[in-house]
Amino acid sequence: MATVSEHPEKAAAYIADRSRSRWHDGALWFVRSKRDRMAHSLPEWEQLRSTASQIKAHTIANLPEILQQFEANAKARGVHVHWAADAQEHNEIVLEIVRKQNATRVVKSKSMLTEECHLNPHLEAGGIEVIDTDLGERIVQMRGERPSHIVLPAIHIKKEEVGETFAKYLGTEPGASDPQYLTEAARQHLRSKFLEAEVGITGVNFAIAETGGFVVCTNEGNADLGASLPRVHIACMGIEKLIPRLVDLSVFVRLLARSATGQPITTYTSHFHGPRPGCELHIVLVDNGRSRIRDSDEFRSALGCIRCGACMNTCPVFRRSGGHSYDAVVPGPIGSVLSPAADTKQHRSLPYACSLCGSCTDVCPVKIPLHHQLLTWRQQIAAQGLLPVSKTAAMRAGSMLFQHPRIYALAGALGRRALRWLPKSWVYNRANPWGLDRDLPEPPAESFRSWWQTNRQGTSVDEGMKSKEAKNGK
């Protein structure tokens, strides 16, 4: 079953290729800068964020009522509504709908939920061809990889590598790497898939309780083709995607694309309120652990996430270590909050993949206090005894040191001498992972304790500071 995955090990592989790590960092910083320009162009940005955060908090508090209202209104519009307690049930429901059509070809537009449920392998095992139609997702699908980012699934791949992949699967010129040329090849290939498909699957960005409809946002138009050509459209959504009223969309549509890619809105923002004449529309409502996160006072607000990816684009750890290092469907700061909620042991290292700089919290359009939640996770992981030995041993040693002033003084004296005299290889080695990318400071000649004893003995800290300021001529 689930093996424990350690972020530092996975990240090390990515960081080892320094130029790639730098390139990835730059690409994401570029997106983050575009987001900043957009946020600064709206004087009401902060009010938008608080309004969004309040709407989500209200929704999460009233979730059972809001879900039932949504279900009733969707049914009244001729939509089939399904409920799935977990990933397995979600996959079974989707496969059964596809089978009822005697369909074998499915086109899918980007959906983190189906990714989370591992829908593709389930359908494929049932003999169904599933084609991801978002260009970035199609690229990773062909390469047999997983998306490394929730909005920019192929951000870790270089255009030359896309060229190699397309030469192999789509017959493009070997060595070609022009994005325009490669996109055109994908357009032709995917058009034929859209025309062949019997069922289209999409995700959901927002579902509206008051109207029983839902909204899907894309730039490419793939969700729209997938939903308007095949006779059957299946929309898969987590139960947290709801909002109460249609007008609430005005808040979220303004925030989503600006936070995600720095666009004022996505090219297509499609509102589905019922099937096309003679066609079928299905909605699958999925829990898969969400109701459990709602139970927790500390992490509840993470359910408000609108999957914009802004927290990843700004995160200094994500930018350098790459999305795959998180070994989770949702990576980055929000993934590091959500993944341990699903399986604490497996994802115990993720809350440590964080510098606590707080940048994620600053950019989050729904004001999830991400870095506070990551800190809370660290406490819970330590309390559950899930820390790796390397961390617990050091912490136990530290705690002993701080509790015994004499040993502390002795250790300090030894340390100052050791750092000066010991050969480098004795200080920087495998026993000191901290020193891999950092230099220890030049040790001072005298410890603070002995400086205090000669200069300030008998004075309080306040007086000591005053006399120091007086000396500095303040």
Added chain:
Amino acid sequence: MGSRARDSRQAILDRLRSREVTPVELPAIFGDDSISQVAIGFDDPATQFAGTVEAVGGLCLQVGSMQEVLNKLEQDEVYRDAARRCSLVGDEIPGNVNLQEIEDPHELSSLDFLIARAEFGVAENGAMWITDRDIRHRASLFITQHLALVVSRQSILCNMHQAYERIGQPETPFGVFIAGPSKTADIEQSLVLGAHGCRTLTVFLVDEPA
């Protein structure tokens, strides 16, 4: 699956009900102190709109009448080269594909040019609202190689709050905001126009006093 699915519905609702969560008030979108009161506005929304349409990759042409739309189209190479054209804006602009005569939207796969009307436009993001009220096949909007939209200069709103206030309650099963041509930046963040949907979007901003 039938009964198990019903069980899951009940199980999910029961699980959610078993945990009382402190209520949070739903903020007002309209009215005093609401977000719509402080949202960005423009002295001249139509000019702002025209600029934003270009910024998101579209071409915006300001015209006085539908006759002028036709004149502009006839000067346009893309339109002249289009073999299969569909017009949903009235007889002034002729077409040779009639959506009403088409049963299966797959037949639209070779559509080259579609011109349709948008109900209104939004200055802050260049988006235009279109519903399937008069469009038999919604696929036509996405499958056409080139798309032109006609929108009235007098219909341009400042921001999305005004847009949803105007939409009110959706009466048709489908409505979409379209802002610019289909695009992607999935290959090394280079912007490429024409991913799956239209390769070009032309917006005719028509002056038609109400």
